[in-house]
Amino acid sequence: MRQSYTAVxxxxxxxxxxxxxxxxxxxxxxxALFFIRVLEQRHVQVPISFQVQISPDGMHWCNEGSVLxxxxxxxxxxxxxxxxxxxxxxxxxxxPEAALKVLVYINLKE
Amino acid sequence: MTSPFFSHPDLSRFDPLSxxxxxxxxxxxxxxxxxxxxxxxxxxxxxxxxxxxxxPPMLSNASFWDTGTAGSAMGNYAMKLATRxxxxxxxxxxxxxxxxxxxxxxxxxxxxxxxxAQALRLSDTDMGSIGVLFDLQDEQHRVMPHLRxxxxxxxxxxQQWQFKRHRVPVESIGGTGQTVSHFHLSSEDWENVPGxxxxxxxxxxxxxQNWYYLRVGFDxxxxxxxxxxxxxxxFDVTALAxxxxxxxxxxxxMLNIAFWAEAAKDxxxxxxxxxxxxxxxx
Numbered sequence: 001m002r003q004s005y006t007a008v009x010x011x012x013x014x015x016x017x018x019x020x021x022x023x024x025x026x027x028x029x030x031x032a033l034f035f036i037r038v039l040e041q042r043h044v045q046v047p048i049s050f051q052v053q054i055s056p057d058g059m060h061w062c063n064e065g066s067v068l069x070x071x072x073x074x075x076x077x078x079x080x081x082x083x084x085x086x087x088x089x090x091x092x093x094x095x096p097e098a099a100l101k102v103l104v105y106i107n108l109k110e
Numbered sequence: 111m112t113s114p115f116f117s118h119p120d121l122s123r124f125d126p127l128s129x130x131x132x133x134x135x136x137x138x139x140x141x142x143x144x145x146x147x148x149x150x151x152x153x154x155x156x157x158x159x160x161x162x163x164x165x166p167p168m169l170s171n172a173s174f175w176d177t178g179t180a181g182s183a184m185g186n187y188a189m190k191l192a193t194r195x196x197x198x199x200x201x202x203x204x205x206x207x208x209x210x211x212x213x214x215x216x217x218x219x220x221x222x223x224x225x226x227a228q229a230l231r232l233s234d235t236d237m238g239s240i241g242v243l244f245d246l247q248d249e250q251h252r253v254m255p256h257l258r259x260x261x262x263x264x265x266x267x268x269q270q271w272q273f274k275r276h277r278v279p280v281e282s283i284g285g286t287g288q289t290v291s292h293f294h295l296s297s298e299d300w301e302n303v304p305g306x307x308x309x310x311x312x313x314x315x316x317x318x319q320n321w322y323y324l325r326v327g328f329d330x331x332x333x334x335x336x337x338x339x340x341x342x343x344x345f346d347v348t349a350l351a352x353x354x355x356x357x358x359x360x361x362x363x364m365l366n367i368a369f370w371a372e373a374a375k376d377x378x379x380x381x382x383x384x385x386x387x388x389x390x391x392x
Binding site: 003005007008009011012013022023024025026027028056057058059060086 | 139140145147154155157162163165166167168169170171173174175187190192194226227228
């Protein structure tokens with residue numbers, strides 16, 4: 001049976017300005033899904049892009065190419081990733097005056 | 111008599127009591143270890159502040175920027191508890207069981223810890239503390255034995271094992287009267303284990319890590335510590351005591367085990383657990 005694990009990597013926190021999830025190690029997994037559930041929002045007028053990022057060391061990051069589009073009118077949004085090496089995170093920027101209160105999940109599978 | 115476990119390639123490095131309650135080798139996955147959250151009612155905003163952002167466990171192969179993958183003590187993967195880069199941030203991994211016999215139990219683990227290697231320096235005071243706890247309940251009491259290794263605080267090395275017997279008051283959560291909570295991992299009220307100063311093998315730079323052996327014994331009948339060992343140090347447990355409080359409404363026979371890491375500075379602190387063996391005499 002294939003291993004899988006879901007971690008809640010942000011819980012009930014407000015994102016403002018440049019925001020990123022904490023580095024999450026995923027070398028054992030072949031595939032990952034990020035989910036963002038928006039709990040509350042302030043002054044978010046348009047969908048906001050968050051980049052999936054990968055890293056060789058958990059400290060230095062580059063865009064993987066996948067984008068998670070957070071539409072404040074949609075409860076849950078996701079991004080699907082494969083072939084990501086050892087670390088994963090999400091990074092994006094909330095526009096000035098706007099804020100999002102989120103739950104962020106990473107779902108990993110062998 | 112030679113232990114029947116000595117000939118088992120995975121178990122021969124442990125000294126379990128007569129029955130194995132659980133054996134978790136993190137090469138096989140996270141094995142039932144999960145994140146800790148504080149109690150809540152109706153809204154996550156009702157969680158006590160200290161419980162709101164306990165970071166979750168992950169599987170790590172201990173890869174470093176300068177040398178690549180180190181792996182774990184006996185394989186490739188370990189459970190990693192990583193704090194945020196904020197002083198006081200905590201990461202917790204917990205496993206929730208119940209007990210079937212009120213007798214001696216023994217927790218054994220191979221573990222190590224390091225700060226994140228952000229600086230090309232020794233960084234040995236960046237790592238705050240690591241700890242281990244049981245959370246138990248019998249007919250009369252909820253009992254919470256807590257031990258931690260205070261590596262550093264306020265820029266000073268302490269290298270001191272500590273225990274906690276005093277606790278903060280239990281608070282009511284929400285409005286129904288059914289939910290209570292108390293932040294037992296707070297940084298206050300820790301007391302030094304007598305003779306509990308121990309220098310571990312930090313090893314020169316932030317990207318070298320050596321693995322340690324830890325053993326904690328507790329008696330579920332007397333609700334007292336029975337043994338405490340880290341590597342070659344055997345500590346006197348006669349002065350140690352757990353936090354105790356009246357039994358709660360829905361925790362009968364609870365047997366939880368948890369590990370945590372705490373950041374001393376605005377730098378991530380990492381606890382790595384290679385494997386855990388919980389055994390009992392029954």
